[in-house]
Amino acid sequence: MPMSPQLKSVLKRSWPTIRIVLSVALLWKATSGIDWHALLSSELHLKPQWLIAGALCICLAYIGGGLRWGLLMRKAGFQGSLRGYIALYFSGGLINQGLPSTLGGDSYRAIAGTHLTKTGNLSDQTGMANELSHANEIKQASPKLRLGFAMVFLDRLIGLAGNNLLGGIGLILGGTTLAVWGQKLGYLITALMLLAGMLAALALWWQPLLNILSKLLERFELSKALPSIRLAFAWPANLGQALFALAIHCLNILAIGFCLKAYGADVPIEALMIGIPALSLLLMLPISISGWGLREATLTSVLALWGVSPSLTVLGSLSYGAITVLCVLPGAYKLLKK
Numbered sequence: 001m002p003m004s005p006q007l008k009s010v011l012k013r014s015w016p017t018i019r020i021v022l023s024v025a026l027l028w029k030a031t032s033g034i035d036w037h038a039l040l041s042s043e044l045h046l047k048p049q050w051l052i053a054g055a056l057c058i059c060l061a062y063i064g065g066g067l068r069w070g071l072l073m074r075k076a077g078f079q080g081s082l083r084g085y086i087a088l089y090f091s092g093g094l095i096n097q098g099l100p101s102t103l104g105g106d107s108y109r110a111i112a113g114t115h116l117t118k119t120g121n122l123s124d125q126t127g128m129a130n131e132l133s134h135a136n137e138i139k140q141a142s143p144k145l146r147l148g149f150a151m152v153f154l155d156r157l158i159g160l161a162g163n164n165l166l167g168g169i170g171l172i173l174g175g176t177t178l179a180v181w182g183q184k185l186g187y188l189i190t191a192l193m194l195l196a197g198m199l200a201a202l203a204l205w206w207q208p209l210l211n212i213l214s215k216l217l218e219r220f221e222l223s224k225a226l227p228s229i230r231l232a233f234a235w236p237a238n239l240g241q242a243l244f245a246l247a248i249h250c251l252n253i254l255a256i257g258f259c260l261k262a263y264g265a266d267v268p269i270e271a272l273m274i275g276i277p278a279l280s281l282l283l284m285l286p287i288s289i290s291g292w293g294l295r296e297a298t299l300t301s302v303l304a305l306w307g308v309s310p311s312l313t314v315l316g317s318l319s320y321g322a323i324t325v326l327c328v329l330p331g332a333y334k335l336l337k338k
Contacts, residue, residue: 026293047262051319054258058327061251065089068244069155073113075228076151080116087120088112090331097290097325106152108132114148143221150225158232162245163277165193166253170273177305178274197242200233252276256299259323260308260316267308275302292321 063086070085091112092105111131115122122128131145141149168189175182203209217223231237253272260267279291279298288294296317300310 020289023288023293026288026297029293029297045264047264050258050262051323054255054262054320055323055327057251057255057258058324061248061255062086062090062093062327064244064248064251065155065159068158068241068248069109069113069151072151072154072228072231073116073148075231076147077224078114078116078148078151079118080113081118081120084116084120085113087331087333088116090328092331093324093328094331097328106156107149110148110152111145113151114144146220147222147224150222151228154225154228154232158241158245159248161193161197162242162249163280164189165242166246166249166273167277168193170270170277174268174270174274177271178302182274197233197238201235201238204230204234249277249280255323256316256320259320260312262319263312263315265308265312265316267303268306271303271306271308275299278302290321295321 066086066089067082069089070080070082073080073085074082088109092109094105095108096105111128112122115124115128117123131141168186171178171182171186172190173186175184175186179185203213213229214223214226217225232241253269253276256276257267257269257272275298279295279302282294282298283291296314299317300313303313304310
């Protein structure tokens with residue numbers, strides 16, 4: 001039975017509040033078993049240098065992500081500066097910290113990226129504001145705007161592939177701690193990701209499949225996306241993209257590892273290689289505000305299998321979230337400049 005327009009409207013207005021409640025509930029669940037008094041009165045010595053190292057890794061990860069997205073945009077024919085695309089990437093990350101899902105930040109940079117000039121400024125402010133206010137009407141958007149959204153989607157797709165590949169490698173290294181079948185699952189995921197990469201490269205090399213892809217892109221008026229797709233998935237560029245995506249995700253893993261180490265928790269790298277990719281997949285579900293609560297609950301459950309104290313895990317995770325907010329604050333410059 002189809003949902004009535006009134007019910008859809010009510011659900012749309014109330015969903016942000018529901019997500020806030022879920023975030024608070026998950027955060028309470030993750031911290032409810034911690035004796036904070038005993039923890040704070042114990043010999044807990046904070047080492048701020050590890051938090052600084054974590055912040056550096058987060059900034060490098062954002063710069064790397066912005067650089068990759070910028071190269072995809074320029075391959076599609078947009079003429080914005082790479083420095084400007086990196087700045088917009090930070091702005092999108094800042095928006096994501098205040099919205100229930102990544103849609104807000106992604107929509108912003110998809111739209112703003114199409115207005116970015118060679119000098120790093122944003123052109124046609126009035127038109128951009130109108131597009132931002134109708135960001136959910138992609139079907140009615142201009143071909144240029146749809147191309148911008150396609151580049152953001154392509155950037156996210158590469159990141160997802162790197163995340164899954166890293167998770168597969170992590171399961172190969174430490175999956176036996178997670179479950180008896182953990183290592184086999186790691187081999188399966190890794191093999192599937194490599195197979196998908198080879199099939200994508202084949203489709204861009206074999207002319208009949210390439211013709212089908214070209215016609216499909218023409219149907220949606222996205223023909224200019226083909227060079228960017230080649231940059232992402234054609235051989236040997238796909239090898240470089242895979243390594244670059246792995247490097248970005250490794251920076252995020254190091255950032256969380258450093259935040260945990262700041263409180264004295266020594267976490268095996270394979271545990272983080274399993275926990276963080278799994279967490280990234282969970283964060284795609286719109287059930288929390290920027291991962292708060294969900295991140296703490298997930299990491300506490302996963303790292304406990306390696307004997308990591310839930311109290312230290314929560315402290316490290318909260319520190320990681322707070323440092324991420326601080327790292328993306330430079331993105332406010334691009335937003336306030338409008």
